Every structure is written in C-alpha cells, then in structure tokens.
Amino acid sequence: MEVLRLVGDSDVVCVNHVSKRYGDQAVLKDIHFSIRKGEIFGLLGPSGAGKTTLVKQLAGLEVPTDGENVIFQQRMPSLQIMKRIGYMGQSDALYGELSAKENLEFFAAIYGLKRKERLQRIPEVLKIVNLAGTEKKLVSSFSGGMKRRLSLAISLLHEPELLILDEPTVGIDPVLRKSIWQTFDRLKSNGTTIIVTTHVMDEAEKCDRLGLLRDGKLIAIGTPTELMADTSSQSIEEAFLVYGGAVHEN
Numbered sequence: 001m002e003v004l005r006l007v008g009d010s011d012v013v014c015v016n017h018v019s020k021r022y023g024d025q026a027v028l029k030d031i032h033f034s035i036r037k038g039e040i041f042g043l044l045g046p047s048g049a050g051k052t053t054l055v056k057q058l059a060g061l062e063v064p065t066d067g068e069n070v071i072f073q074q075r076m077p078s079l080q081i082m083k084r085i086g087y088m089g090q091s092d093a094l095y096g097e098l099s100a101k102e103n104l105e106f107f108a109a110i111y112g113l114k115r116k117e118r119l120q121r122i123p124e125v126l127k128i129v130n131l132a133g134t135e136k137k138l139v140s141s142f143s144g145g146m147k148r149r150l151s152l153a154i155s156l157l158h159e160p161e162l163l164i165l166d167e168p169t170v171g172i173d174p175v176l177r178k179s180i181w182q183t184f185d186r187l188k189s190n191g192t193t194i195i196v197t198t199h200v201m202d203e204a205e206k207c208d209r210l211g212l213l214r215d216g217k218l219i220a221i222g223t224p225t226e227l228m229a230d231t232s233s234q235s236i237e238e239a240f241l242v243y244g245g246a247v248h249e250n
C-alpha cells in the first residue's frame with residue numbers, strides 16, 4: 001500500500017488509506033481523501049457508518065488499524081498537532097459541579113492559555129455561543145443545548161486552526177443553530193478549517209464539501225452541488241439515497 005507523506009501545501013488533513021477494525025468488525029474501510037485549509041468539510045452518514053471513529057482519529061484520540069492520518073504535515077496522533085486542534089465530541093466532557101466560567105478556566109489552563117489570554121478569550125467564546133451572562137451558573141443546571149454550546153465554546157478557546165466537531169448542533173434550536181453556522185463562516189474566513197459530522201441536511205448543504213460514509217466506506221465526496229448534479233438530485237438527502245445511503249434525523 002502506498003503511504004503518501006507529502007501532501008499539498010493547502011491540505012490540512014490527509015486521510016491516507018485508513019482502515020479500522022474492532023475485533024472482527026471493520027468499522028472504517030480504506031478511507032482516502034484530503035481537506036484543504038479554510039474548508040468546511042461535512043461528514044455525513046447513517047448511524048454506525050463510522051463518522052465518530054474517523055473524527056476521533058483526526059483529533060488524535062484513536063489510531064487506525066491500517067493507513068495513517070496526516071494533519072499539518074504530521075502523522076497523528078501528535079501532541080504538538082493536537083494543540084492546534086479544537087475537538088468537540090458527541091458527549092459533553094464538562095464538570096457539572098463547576099460553573100460555566102470555572103469549566104472554561106479549567107480547559108483554558110489545560111490548553112496552556114496565559115492569564116491575560118484567558119481573561120480575553122473566555123468572554124469572547126461565551127459571546128460566540130450566546131452564553132454570556134451564564135458564567136456563574138453551575139453546569140449541572142444547564143439544559144442539553146446549553147451544555148453543547150459550552151462544549152463548543154471550550155473547543156474554540158485556544159483559537160484552533162482545525163476545528164473538529166462531532167454533531168455540534170444536536171439539541172440546539174434552529175435560531176441558535178443559524179448563529180453557530182455564522183460563527184463557522186467567520187472562522188472559515190479567518191482561515192480556520194472545520195470538520196463537522198451531521199445528520200442535518202440543511203447543515204450539510206452549508207458545507208464546502210461533503211464526504212458520504214456508509215458501512216465504513218467513503219461512498220462519495222464533493223461539493224453539495226457536485227453531489228446533487230452527479231445524481232440528478234434536487235437535494236443532498238436525495239443524492240445520498242441515490243448513492244445508496246440512508247440518513248436518519250436525530
């Protein structure tokens with residue numbers, strides 16, 4: 001198997017013939033694609049398709065059985081590179097007995113932010129996710145959507161160059177979802193690369209490119225317009241069905 005080490009200058013992520021097995025189960029099957037700087041890349045696929053497994057590898061939390069993931073020209077997992085990545089998993093890793101601000105301070109310390117940076121960034125990220133004014137509230141009193149937003153704020157603290165978000169808007173109402181996507185667009189225009197997994201079709205349409213996963217295989221990749229044109233479909237959902245996928249809404 002050819003393992004490419006050199007990727008194009010504008011490629012931030014190169015998923016290089018990656019496979020993953022858990023025991024007898026093949027969860028990722030020879031996945032191969034790259035993501036360019038400043039792209040919003042969506043991973044779409046039915047439950048169990050392997051989206052979380054793949055993004056965890058990209059975040060440096062899992063390793064492939066075969067192949068490699070190269071991020072910023074370095075093979076993952078790399079601690080140096082992980083500092084340049086913001087990751088938000090599907091389950092919120094928050095401390096319920098601490099306030100929102102204390103949670104942010106804790107993670108800011110882990111990211112190595114200096115006091116001055118913390119004082120500046122914490123109000124900024126709270127504002128981005130529309131949680132300003134809730135700093136002193138205990139996280140255990142937060143709703144599911146508030147917890148998601150706080151998790152997103154945490155992933156943004158250190159101004160990562162690559163943001164990896166596993167279903168970031170689950171439990172978030174449409175108005176706030178829209179404002180979060182506006183944030184993604186702003187981050188993108190500053191050069192941030194964003195990978196997002198989603199089941200939500202209107203979100204998929206907002207991505208620059210989409211990778212469609214099914215049964216651990218990348219069944220299609222392209223811009224939403226390309227995927228619709230290739231399948232003569234009127235929507236991404238229809239295109240995905242033509243490619244042989246099935247999408248469920250959470």
Ligand SMILES: Nc1ncnc2c1ncn2[C@@H]1O[C@H](COP(=O)(O)OP(=O)(O)OP(=O)(O)O)[C@@H](O)[C@H]1O
Pocket residue numbers: 022027045046047048049050051052053054
């Ligand atoms: N640590 C693990 N051990 C064994 N099997 C696993 C493990 N992690 C994931 N799997 C299996 O891998 C498959 C893909 O799971 P994954 O969570 O990546 O899918 P997904 O596309 O993210 O699904 P969803 O949309 O429901 O989050 C599933 O069959 C899951 O049971």
